[in-house]
Amino acid sequence: MKTSIVVSYGSQTFSGPASFLDAVDYAHLVYYASESLIGSVYNDLAAFEEALERTYRILEAAQVPVHYHIRTAFRGxxxxxxxxxxxxxxxxxxxxINGHPDNGNVALQQLKAFSILNQKRKT
Structure with a gap:
């Protein structure tokens, strides 16, 4: 008798032993870019994709696995x-925070990040 592992997380279904690990990796991906950033911070897709490229470079330079933090998803x-x-x-x-500073929304996010870091230094 063959046993298979099927794991569901949200709308994603993973099957097989390797997929169990994929499901664990996927569990911490809690935001969709279209819901949290596009339209609120970024008004056009080109500006978002430029910031996405910067974010990839930051993660790679810090030797942080990109796939653990960003994954392409297709939705309908x-x-x-x-x-x-x-x-x-x-x-x-x-x-x-990595968009163009001429974007008012990005500038506000950068100021908030500075403010949070500055408050933590004082405590």
Whole structure:
């Protein structure tokens, strides 16, 4: 008798032993870029993709596995499929502060990040 492992996490289903580890890796990807950043911080996709590239470079330079923090996801609405990204808290944070500073929303995120870091230094 053959036994198989099937793990469901949210709308994702993983099967097989290696997929169990994928499911564990996937569990911390808590944001969709389209819901948390695109439209609120980034008004155009090109600016978002530029910040995404910067975030990839930051993670790689810090020797942090990119796949652990950013994964391409395909979603569907109104009979259309579109590309999105699942993000960890770290990737979501990096994306929110690594856009062009001429973008008012990005500038605000950068100031908030500085403010938080400055408060932590005082305590």
């Amino acid at each position: 609405t109104n009979h259309k499929i579109y590309r999105d990204w699942k993000l960890s808290k770290l990737a979501n944070y990096l994306l929110s």
